[in-house]
Amino acid sequence: MIDSGADHSVIRDGIFPTKYYEPTNEKLVTANDSPLKVKGKLTKTLICNDQLCFKHQFIIVHDLNTDVILGIPFLTQIYPFWVDSNGLGTKIMGKRILFKFITPM
Numbered sequence: 001m002i003d004s005g006a007d008h009s010v011i012r013d014g015i016f017p018t019k020y021y022e023p024t025n026e027k028l029v030t031a032n033d034s035p036l037k038v039k040g041k042l043t044k045t046l047i048c049n050d051q052l053c054f055k056h057q058f059i060i061v062h063d064l065n066t067d068v069i070l071g072i073p074f075l076t077q078i079y080p081f082w083v084d085s086n087g088l089g090t091k092i093m094g095k096r097i098l099f100k101f102i103t104p105m
Contacts, residue, residue: 002088005031006071009056012064013039020044026059037062047074050097054078067102 008028021040028036039060046053054077058068070088075081078090087100 001066001069002075002083003069003071004075006069007073008059009071009074010036010061010064010069011042011058012067013060013062015067016042016060021060024059028059028061036064047099049099050095052092052095052097 008026010028018040020042022043024038024041026038026041028038030036039062041060042058045056045058047056048054054074056074056077078088078092081088081090083089085105087098089096089098091097
């Protein structure tokens, strides 16, 4: 999922082994101000597509109802971008790349 209002990118607990989690004091809440249970963070993460990789950090959340939310920190790395029914696209160094959605819109 893409959330252009999310201050952090988050990932559901259980996708990565806990041995990669780093401690954090981050506190997150949902849009309706409900607290989320933060389990840690991943700071040594790369998001790669078509031989282009972007360093990125995720906050790991226990009670997330989607696998991954890409927030403002990731979107600023690929700006300008477009979104269509296939995914999130951008053009970097003259090369068009598409980050396909995991599930249909």
